[in-house]
Amino acid sequence: MAAEASRTSEARRDAVFGRWVVFSPARSRRPTDLNPGAAAAAGAPKPSCPFCQGRESECAPEIFRVPAPPDASPWRIRVIENLYPALRRDAEPPAPEEAGEGEATPGERAVVGFGFHDVVIETPRHDVRLWDLDAAGVGDVLLAYARRVRQLMEHPAVKYVQVFKNHGASAGASMAHSHSQMLGTPFVPPSVTTRLNCMKEVFERLGKCSLCEFQSKDILVSETHNFSAIVPFAASYPFEIWIIPRQHSSYFHEIDKDMALDLGSLLRTMLAKLSKQLNDPPFNFMIHSAPFGVSSSCLPYTHWFLQIVPQLSLIGGFEIGSGCYINPVFPEDAAKILRELGC
Amino acid sequence: MAAEASRTSEARRDAVFGRWVVFSPARSRRPTDLNPGAAAAAGAPKPSCPFCQGRESECAPEIFRVPAPPDASPWRIRVIENLYPALRRDAEPPAPEEAGEGEATPGERAVVGFGFHDVVIETPRHDVRLWDLDAAGVGDVLLAYARRVRQLMEHPAVKYVQVFKNHGASAGASMAHSHSQMLGTPFVPPSVTTRLNCMKEVFERLGKCSLCEFQSKDILVSETHNFSAIVPFAASYPFEIWIIPRQHSSYFHEIDKDMALDLGSLLRTMLAKLSKQLNDPPFNFMIHSAPFGVSSSCLPYTHWFLQIVPQLSLIGGFEIGSGCYINPVFPEDAAKILRELGC
Ligand SMILES: Nc1ncnc2c1ncn2[C@@H]1O[C@H](COP(=O)(O)OP(=O)(O)O[C@H]2O[C@H](CO)[C@@H](O)[C@H](O)[C@H]2O)[C@@H](O)[C@H]1O
Ligand SMILES: Nc1ncnc2c1ncn2[C@@H]1O[C@H](COP(=O)(O)OP(=O)(O)O[C@H]2O[C@H](CO)[C@@H](O)[C@H](O)[C@H]2O)[C@@H](O)[C@H]1O
Numbered sequence: 193m194a195a196e197a198s199r200t201s202e203a204r205r206d207a208v209f210g211r212w213v214v215f216s217p218a219r220s221r222r223p224t225d226l227n228p229g230a231a232a233a234a235g236a237p238k239p240s241c242p243f244c245q246g247r248e249s250e251c252a253p254e255i256f257r258v259p260a261p262p263d264a265s266p267w268r269i270r271v272i273e274n275l276y277p278a279l280r281r282d283a284e285p286p287a288p289e290e291a292g293e294g295e296a297t298p299g300e301r302a303v304v305g306f307g308f309h310d311v312v313i314e315t316p317r318h319d320v321r322l323w324d325l326d327a328a329g330v331g332d333v334l335l336a337y338a339r340r341v342r343q344l345m346e347h348p349a350v351k352y353v354q355v356f357k358n359h360g361a362s363a364g365a366s367m368a369h370s371h372s373q374m375l376g377t378p379f380v381p382p383s384v385t386t387r388l389n390c391m392k393e394v395f396e397r398l399g400k401c402s403l404c405e406f407q408s409k410d411i412l413v414s415e416t417h418n419f420s421a422i423v424p425f426a427a428s429y430p431f432e433i434w435i436i437p438r439q440h441s442s443y444f445h446e447i448d449k450d451m452a453l454d455l456g457s458l459l460r461t462m463l464a465k466l467s468k469q470l471n472d473p474p475f476n477f478m479i480h481s482a483p484f485g486v487s488s489s490c491l492p493y494t495h496w497f498l499q500i501v502p503q504l505s506l507i508g509g510f511e512i513g514s515g516c517y518i519n520p521v522f523p524e525d526a527a528k529i530l531r532e533l534g535c
Numbered sequence: 536m537a538a539e540a541s542r543t544s545e546a547r548r549d550a551v552f553g554r555w556v557v558f559s560p561a562r563s564r565r566p567t568d569l570n571p572g573a574a575a576a577a578g579a580p581k582p583s584c585p586f587c588q589g590r591e592s593e594c595a596p597e598i599f600r601v602p603a604p605p606d607a608s609p610w611r612i613r614v615i616e617n618l619y620p621a622l623r624r625d626a627e628p629p630a631p632e633e634a635g636e637g638e639a640t641p642g643e644r645a646v647v648g649f650g651f652h653d654v655v656i657e658t659p660r661h662d663v664r665l666w667d668l669d670a671a672g673v674g675d676v677l678l679a680y681a682r683r684v685r686q687l688m689e690h691p692a693v694k695y696v697q698v699f700k701n702h703g704a705s706a707g708a709s710m711a712h713s714h715s716q717m718l719g720t721p722f723v724p725p726s727v728t729t730r731l732n733c734m735k736e737v738f739e740r741l742g743k744c745s746l747c748e749f750q751s752k753d754i755l756v757s758e759t760h761n762f763s764a765i766v767p768f769a770a771s772y773p774f775e776i777w778i779i780p781r782q783h784s785s786y787f788h789e790i791d792k793d794m795a796l797d798l799g800s801l802l803r804t805m806l807a808k809l810s811k812q813l814n815d816p817p818f819n820f821m822i823h824s825a826p827f828g829v830s831s832s833c834l835p836y837t838h839w840f841l842q843i844v845p846q847l848s849l850i851g852g853f854e855i856g857s858g859c860y861i862n863p864v865f866p867e868d869a870a871k872i873l874r875e876l877g878c
Binding site: 199202204205206207208209210211212213214215216217218219220278299300302352354356357358361362363364365373375377381382383384386387389390391393394397398402403424425426427428476477478479480499501505506507508509510512513514515516517518519520521522523 | 542545547548549550551552553554555556557558559560561562563621642643645695697699700701704705706707708716718720724725726727729730732733734736737740741745746767768769770771819820821822823842844848849850851852853855856857858859860861862863864865866
């Protein structure tokens with residue numbers, strides 16, 4: 193059942209931006225049931241969707257499932273292998289000493305495309321969106337992420353796991369059925385390194401974690417016992433939302449059942465607010481956590497959070513070239529609108 | 536004629552990724568004559584296009600023009616102010632000592648949205664694309680960029696000028712008429728800092744500039760006397776091309792007439808190749824140069840280049856979250872296809 197690449201995956205780091213890029217010819221063969229012109233994922237059941245209940249045999253192997261009550265469907269959540277993986281679990285993991293060696297050209301590096309690429313099917317039903325589930329249902333999806341991250345953490349060559357969700361064609365989704373993904377990489381990705389360096393610099397200069405306090409109530413959208421949802425002070429995207437644990441915590445995968453229920457409730461509300469305010473926009477969300485095995489001196493300034501990004505406009509050459517974004521909506525204005533919206 | 540923002544622009548740096556973001560409500564009012572569904576900019580003349588010859592009075596003020604021979608149109612290239620600027624030339628430039636001060640929350644920063652945002656109209660004709668011009672014509676556009684960068688460099692508060700072009704709706708373009716833009720910023724943008732740090736690290740470790748040599752002929756697409764066009768070893772995007780001066784050089788704006796003619800010829804060929812191979816794809820190009828006023832110890836490892844990025848697929852949560860890209864096309868394969876394509 194596994195898709196065979198004519199050429200195997202490879203990860204390369206460039207010597208100008210220091211960025212890692214994953215080369216994966218197999219990816220170009222993945223199917224899509226979403227029309228790139230469509231605003232967002234449509235809910236109408238597709239007879240051919242492999243993520244629907246009853247078509248489990250058309251998927252790549254299951255890793256685990258979250259069972260449903262006996263009288264309902266046979267499962268509520270499935271974590272499966274991605275059939276068109278960017279990184280391959282059967283490749284030889286790069287040896288630790290490979291770092292910095294084998295440079296073809298000054299500063300460049302290539303390693304085999306080892307890694308894990310999984311899909312989390314959030315519901316057996318094609319017409320249910322993540323925020324249609326109740327708080328406990330969303331919490332269970334978050335617990336499934338955390339459980340799989342803990343499994344991947346056991347592998348000595350996995351340095352980071354990026355958990356993310358694509359919803360809607362313009363947010364990159366190729367499958368309409370509600371799902372998310374995670375990629376376990378044999379390197380620490382570029383944005384994670386940048387984030388840690390920036391938070392470290394703030395901590396060393398001011399003695400404070402960047403995410404433990406925020407002065408202004410203007411950017412707060414909602415709060416629960418354990419989490420705050422804000423529009424960040426320097427949001428890159430209009431109506432971007434960060435959900436941040438109120439207690440300092442470095443690793444997402446350490447959340448317990450109560451925290452997951454609380455986060456599930458807040459995430460559900462935020463997605464419902466975005467859907468209502470912006471007319472079911474395409475969006476991505478990403479969980480930003482700490483890399484595995486960082487030194488304990490790093491923990492005081494790493495603080496995990498969940499970032500939600502509605503995709504309302506395209507970026508252009510200025511953003512690609514400079515890494516600087518132009519946002520037409522001030523965070524205080526976006527937060528006010530979202531705060532006042534009943535959901 | 537200038538668009539008045541209800542609220543003035545502001546630039547903010549976040550304390551987690553260290554990214555600068557420009558907030559500009561005025562931007563949301565800019566018009567578009569491109570349909571986001573369309574693959575690329577269409578050439579059919581629009582009676583309402585302010586960039587066309589004869590409608591100069593509908594544009595924001597002209598900065599300079601490149602005249603045409605007496606019997607032709609009154610101009611060949613116009614450099615004008617952007618009518619919906621992200622940064623405003625009439626704002627108070629941030630004082631140098633503002634750096635690091637005024638932090639509302641640990642590590643965050645806000646400055647007024649001072650800066651320059653200009654548009655380069657590359658031709659008076661609506662139906663002419665940049666690569667329809669001859670090599671000298673493209674060279675003159677490059678010389679116009681360089682001339683305007685040198686003017687902006689004179690302003691003590693401008694730290695960097697990002698030159699870029701958007702072509703086609705999916706590459707972010709809102710205007711179909713062939714044009715490019717530049718933004719002079721009062722800060723060094725995040726990607727520029729990252730690039731300089733990475734090239735510095737390579738230089739200190741290996742004693743070599745990252746862009747002065749590349750070992751493999753496999754990634755070469757074409758060469759002229761002064762420039763090489765390659766698909767970079769770790770290209771983030773399928774069919775991405777970098778045009779690099781063969782002689783070490785830090786600043787784009789120092790190119791002379793001969794270099795500009797040579798670059799114009801190569802850029803023209805590369806854009807024609809992409810258009811032919813990928814069926815007139817939307818694309819962006821960006822010029823990566825050194826910030827103004829860097830110390831002379833920085834010059835040996837900064838090497839300017841022009842990056843061309845066709846926009847063939849959307850990115851998703853993995854790329855937004857991790858900064859790591861998944862590219863289904865190996866650079867060697869893309870380079871071979873582009874090399875063998877006659878244009
Ligand atoms: N029968 C089956 N069994 C198991 N898995 C199956 C399957 N059929 C399809 N799949 C997988 O399901 C996934 C669905 O993922 P999404 O819709 O979130 O976006 P996709 O990964 O395609 O690409 C988006 O996200 C990635 C990562 O951000 C970007 O690189 C890309 O440009 C963007 O379009 C695909 O990765 C696909 O390989
Ligand atoms: N009469 C007039 N006189 C002078 N100028 C006029 C004018 N009418 C329109 N303009 C300006 O012309 C420019 C045309 O630029 P592009 O088509 O390259 O993309 P735009 O800047 O709109 O946005 C794309 O590029 C930016 C920067 O990369 C991204 O932020 C954005 O998301 C993406 O859509 C606009 O900036 C507009 O303000």
